[in-house]
Amino acid sequence: MNIESIRQPFIKKFPGDFSNNTMQRNTPKVLFSTIKPAGFDRPQLIAFNNVLSEEIGLGKYEEKDLNFLVGNDLPENVQTYATAYAGHQFGNWAGQLGDGRAILAGEILNDSGKKTEIQWKGAGATPYSRHADGRAVLRSSVREYLMSEAMYHLGVHTTRALSLAFTGEEVVRDIMYNGNPQLEKGAVVIRTSESFLRFGHFELVSAQQEYKTLQDLLDFTIENYFPEITSSENQKYKDFFENICTRTANLMVEWFRVGFVHGVMNTDNMSILGLTIDYGPYSMMDEYDLNFTPNTTDLPGRRYAFGKQGQISQWNLWQLANALHPLIKDEKFLEDTLNKYGTYFWEAHDTMLCKKFGFDELKKEDEEFFTNWQGLMQELELDYTLFFNQLEKITADLDLKEHFSKVSYTFLNEEKLGKLKNFIENYESRLKLNSISREDSQKLMEKSNPKFTLRNYLLYECIEEISSGNTEMLQKLTKALENPYEEIFPEFSTKRPSGYDDTTGCSTLSCSS
Structure with a gap:
C-alpha cells in the first residue's frame, strides 16, 4: 500500500x-x-x-x-x-x-x-x-x-x-x-x-455564529465536491442547498428500493454528499412493515422507522437550512425548496416502485395500486425482497399458496389468499397498460430487485463464526454481496428463520450495535 x-x-x-x-x-x-x-x-x-x-x-x-x-x-x-x-x-x-x-x-x-x-x-x-x-x-x-x-x-x-x-x-x-x-x-x-462531511459540521459553526468559518467551509465543500456548481456569490450557496436536497431525496428513494432502514437518522449522521454513512443499528427489511425500526433506542416513538425516512430526511434538511440561513439570507427560497422536497421525493419514490413492479411509466392510478400493495404486504407479513423475486416468477397456472407461503411470515388462510389472488389479478391488468413487452418488463424488475440482501441474521451468524476463528461465511457473504442481483447462494435468499425473531444483536439492536 x-x-x-x-x-x-x-x-x-x-x-x-x-x-x-x-x-x-x-x-x-x-x-x-x-x-x-x-x-x-x-x-x-x-x-x-x-x-x-x-x-x-x-x-x-x-x-x-x-x-x-x-x-x-x-x-x-x-x-x-x-x-x-x-x-x-x-x-x-x-x-x-x-x-x-x-x-x-x-x-x-x-x-x-x-x-x-x-x-x-x-x-x-x-x-x-x-x-x-x-x-x-x-x-x-x-x-x-x-x-x-x-x-x-x-x-x-x-x-x-x-x-x-x-x-x-x-x-x-x-x-x-x-x-x-x-x-x-x-x-x-x-x-x-x-x-x-456531515450536516452537523455546518450546524456546529453556525450555532457558534462563526459565519466566516461557515463561509469558508461552504466554499471548500463546493470547490472540492460539487464541480457542477459554477455560479458565484450568494447564488452558489442556493445551488448548493438545492443540490443537497436532491441528493438526499434520491438516497432515501434508494433506501426504500432495497429495503434499508438506517435506524438512527440524526443530523450528525447525514452526509453532505448524499451518502449512506454510520452503519449502526441498521437493518435490511425482512417482513414488510412501514413502522419497523431496528433500533431499540427508537422504539418509544419509532421516529426513524422505515416508512418515515423520507419525512425525517426533510426535517433534517430544515435544520441544515437553518444553519445555512446566515449566508443564504433568503427565507422564501429555503422554504420553497424544502416544500418542493416532498413532491420530488414522492414522484421519485413512486417511479422507483414502478420499476420494481415492471411498469414502464408512472400512471395516475398507480398511487392507489401502491397503497393497496402496502396494505397487503403488511397484513400478509410478506418478505420485502423475496416478494418481488416471487412476483417475477408469476405464471398463469401458479399455486399462489405454495408460491407465496415461502416468503410470508404468517399462515396464509383462505381470506388472505383471496386478497392475494385479487392483488395479482389487478397487477396483471396493470401490466397490460405497459407500452413495453413482458420481456422488457421482466428485465426492468430484475435490475431493480436484488436477489440477495445482507440480512441481520446472516450478519449475526457471520460474527459468531469470526469470533470462533472461522472466516468461511465471511468469504461467502462477501461474494454474495458483490453480486446482489444474482442468486449465487440460494441458502441466503430465504426469509429469516423464526429462531432469530428476538435474538439480541440480530433482531433487536441498539446504538451500540
Missing part, C-alpha cells in the same frame, strides 16, 4: 486544536483536533478489500501494511485528526458532538485524480468521545465493513470499507444498555469516502 501518498488538505485550510491529547472536552471555534490513534500490540487482519484499495490509489495489501490498518507506525507525512460537528439527535439539539471513535488519516488521489478520504473507526479516544473509549467491537465492525460494501454493490451511494482487523484487545460493552456489560473482542475498520 502506498500510504506515503496520503495528504491533509482539510487541516491546512481550517483552524484546529493541535493539543494532541484524548481528554474529552468542548473545543469551541475549531473544526478539528489532531490526535494519534491509540495503537495496538497484537493486531490480526480479518479482511482486506484489494479491489477498493487499487481503485483509490493505495495499491495491493502487503503484510507490512497491517500496522497502518490499525493505526500503528504511521508515516511522517500523516497528521491524523478528528473533526468536530454538532447535531440534532432524536429531534433534540445535542450541541457539540464529533468523531468520537473515528480518526482521519487524510486524503489520497488515484491516477485519475479522484479524491478519497481514509478514516479509522475504533482506533481510540478523541476529544469528541464524550467519556467513551473510542474503541469498536467486532460485531459493530463486521456490520460496518460488510454492509457498506453491500450497499455499494446494490447501487446505493455510501461510504465504503477498506479493511477489518482485530486489535488484540477486549472492550467492555453493554449492548442493550440494560446493566449487563460484557467483554467483547475489539476491532478496527478503515472506511473510505469522497468526504465525511
Whole structure:
C-alpha cells in the first residue's frame, strides 16, 4: 500500500486544536483536533478489500501494511485528526458532538485524480468521545465493513470499507444498555469516502455564529465536491442547498428500493454528499412493515422507522437550512425548496416502485395500486425482497399458496389468499397498460430487485463464526454481496428463520450495535 501518498488538505485550510491529547472536552471555534490513534500490540487482519484499495490509489495489501490498518507506525507525512460537528439527535439539539471513535488519516488521489478520504473507526479516544473509549467491537465492525460494501454493490451511494482487523484487545460493552456489560473482542475498520462531511459540521459553526468559518467551509465543500456548481456569490450557496436536497431525496428513494432502514437518522449522521454513512443499528427489511425500526433506542416513538425516512430526511434538511440561513439570507427560497422536497421525493419514490413492479411509466392510478400493495404486504407479513423475486416468477397456472407461503411470515388462510389472488389479478391488468413487452418488463424488475440482501441474521451468524476463528461465511457473504442481483447462494435468499425473531444483536439492536 502506498500510504506515503496520503495528504491533509482539510487541516491546512481550517483552524484546529493541535493539543494532541484524548481528554474529552468542548473545543469551541475549531473544526478539528489532531490526535494519534491509540495503537495496538497484537493486531490480526480479518479482511482486506484489494479491489477498493487499487481503485483509490493505495495499491495491493502487503503484510507490512497491517500496522497502518490499525493505526500503528504511521508515516511522517500523516497528521491524523478528528473533526468536530454538532447535531440534532432524536429531534433534540445535542450541541457539540464529533468523531468520537473515528480518526482521519487524510486524503489520497488515484491516477485519475479522484479524491478519497481514509478514516479509522475504533482506533481510540478523541476529544469528541464524550467519556467513551473510542474503541469498536467486532460485531459493530463486521456490520460496518460488510454492509457498506453491500450497499455499494446494490447501487446505493455510501461510504465504503477498506479493511477489518482485530486489535488484540477486549472492550467492555453493554449492548442493550440494560446493566449487563460484557467483554467483547475489539476491532478496527478503515472506511473510505469522497468526504465525511456531515450536516452537523455546518450546524456546529453556525450555532457558534462563526459565519466566516461557515463561509469558508461552504466554499471548500463546493470547490472540492460539487464541480457542477459554477455560479458565484450568494447564488452558489442556493445551488448548493438545492443540490443537497436532491441528493438526499434520491438516497432515501434508494433506501426504500432495497429495503434499508438506517435506524438512527440524526443530523450528525447525514452526509453532505448524499451518502449512506454510520452503519449502526441498521437493518435490511425482512417482513414488510412501514413502522419497523431496528433500533431499540427508537422504539418509544419509532421516529426513524422505515416508512418515515423520507419525512425525517426533510426535517433534517430544515435544520441544515437553518444553519445555512446566515449566508443564504433568503427565507422564501429555503422554504420553497424544502416544500418542493416532498413532491420530488414522492414522484421519485413512486417511479422507483414502478420499476420494481415492471411498469414502464408512472400512471395516475398507480398511487392507489401502491397503497393497496402496502396494505397487503403488511397484513400478509410478506418478505420485502423475496416478494418481488416471487412476483417475477408469476405464471398463469401458479399455486399462489405454495408460491407465496415461502416468503410470508404468517399462515396464509383462505381470506388472505383471496386478497392475494385479487392483488395479482389487478397487477396483471396493470401490466397490460405497459407500452413495453413482458420481456422488457421482466428485465426492468430484475435490475431493480436484488436477489440477495445482507440480512441481520446472516450478519449475526457471520460474527459468531469470526469470533470462533472461522472466516468461511465471511468469504461467502462477501461474494454474495458483490453480486446482489444474482442468486449465487440460494441458502441466503430465504426469509429469516423464526429462531432469530428476538435474538439480541440480530433482531433487536441498539446504538451500540
